[in-house]
Amino acid sequence: MSSVRSLTCHFDVHIDLVDGVKEDNGGSSISNFLYPSQELLPDDKEMTLFDHLEELRQRLFISVIAVGVSMAGCFAYSKDLIVFLEAPVKEQGVKFLQLAPGEFFFTTLKVSGYCGLLLGSPIILYELIAFVLPGLTRDERKFLGPIVLGSSVLFYAGITFSYMVLTPAALNFFVTYAEGVVESLWSIDQYFEFVLVLMFSTGLSFQVPVIQFLLGQVGLVSGDQMLSIWRYVVVGAVVAAAVVTPSTDPLTQVLLAAPLLGLYLGGAWVVKLTGR
Numbered sequence: 001m002s003s004v005r006s007l008t009c010h011f012d013v014h015i016d017l018v019d020g021v022k023e024d025n026g027g028s029s030i031s032n033f034l035y036p037s038q039e040l041l042p043d044d045k046e047m048t049l050f051d052h053l054e055e056l057r058q059r060l061f062i063s064v065i066a067v068g069v070s071m072a073g074c075f076a077y078s079k080d081l082i083v084f085l086e087a088p089v090k091e092q093g094v095k096f097l098q099l100a101p102g103e104f105f106f107t108t109l110k111v112s113g114y115c116g117l118l119l120g121s122p123i124i125l126y127e128l129i130a131f132v133l134p135g136l137t138r139d140e141r142k143f144l145g146p147i148v149l150g151s152s153v154l155f156y157a158g159i160t161f162s163y164m165v166l167t168p169a170a171l172n173f174f175v176t177y178a179e180g181v182v183e184s185l186w187s188i189d190q191y192f193e194f195v196l197v198l199m200f201s202t203g204l205s206f207q208v209p210v211i212q213f214l215l216g217q218v219g220l221v222s223g224d225q226m227l228s229i230w231r232y233v234v235v236g237a238v239v240a241a242a243v244v245t246p247s248t249d250p251l252t253q254v255l256l257a258a259p260l261l262g263l264y265l266g267g268a269w270v271v272k273l274t275g276r
Contacts (some may be wrong), residue, residue, distance in 0.1 A: 059127040066123040071116030078108035082188075083116055083193055089184075091174045096188040108188050109240040114196045118159070126150070143217055151210045154263075158206030161259065162199040170198070170245070170252040198252075201244040205260060209267030216271035223272025230265065237261045 024161065074081060098104045131150060136144065175184050213219045241256040 024229060035118075054059055056131060059131050063120070063124045063127050064154040067120035067234060071112050074115040074119070075108065075112035075215075078112050081111050082108065082192070084228070085111070085192065088163070088169045088195075089175060090185070092172060094171075094175060094184045094186055095190060097185050099187050103187070103189050107192055109236055111187075114200065121155075122152070125213065145211075147210055147213060150213070154206040154210065155203040159199050161206075162202035166245075166252055166255055167198060167256055168203060168235035169197055173251050203246050204257065205240065205256070206263060208260060208263045212267035212271055213274075214263070216274070223268050223270075226268035226271060227265070233264050234261060237264070 026194040125148065129144065133141065133144070178184060212221075212226060216223065237257040237260040238253065240260060245252045245256055
């Protein structure tokens with residue numbers, strides 16, 4: 001009997017300590033994020049683990065079908081896509097070669113896969129949001145829309161920036177450097193490996209403001225703290241550009257590091273102005 005009383009007292013003390021921590025941190029963002037008030041919680045909906053797994057399976061199936069259909073559609077126009085992606089260096093006199101049997105065929109499959117994934121990503125994003133939305137609080141749902149919209153816009157902006165600025169600059173640098181010494185005859189597979197990796201890595205690197213906004217909403221970092229470490233961010237942007245870009249030329253790294261730094265500073269100001 002005494003052991004039961006001791007266990008009960010210990011449990012009560014633990015609950016009191018947790019409540020005390022919540023009261024002490026009542027106004028803090030982290031406390032509100034970890035312990036949302038009852039009125040902010042979503043409506044209860046009873047679902048078993050099997051129901052959750054079944055819903056996840058259905059949404060994954062829809063996403064796979066959407067990406068598969070997009071890839072098939074892109075494969076039907078794969079030659080047009082390849083001509084479009086060759087445009088940045090066509091005017092420089094670069095010629096593309098098929099160095100192995102079937103290399104061009106597998107290149108069209110690769111290009112169709114990347115483009116199909118790009119076109120099907122909105123459906124994947126929608127299915128992901130629909131799966132996690134019931135478990136979010138009302139406050140979290142408010143900034144979910146801006147985050148999704150901003151992330152999508154920044155991703156496509158990064159791809160566009162890579163195609164319009166980064167890719168031509170990097171390729172023209174290589175062509176100009178080799179001019180008068182060697183003739184530019186490039187492997188079609190290696191060329192598209194370079195271009196597609198550069199485009200998608202640039203699109204992902206443009207997600208920096210989204211990550212900053214999430215950290216600001218959770219309350220882990222404030223806008224002033226982000227702005228105070230701008231010197232370290234400059235170094236980090238250069239290092240990140242060197243890692244992300246598949247080429248080793250300094251021009252491409254500088255062209256990518258500059259917008260990364262601008263996006264970081266812009267995201268820091270957004271966090272500072274919006275608060276939590």
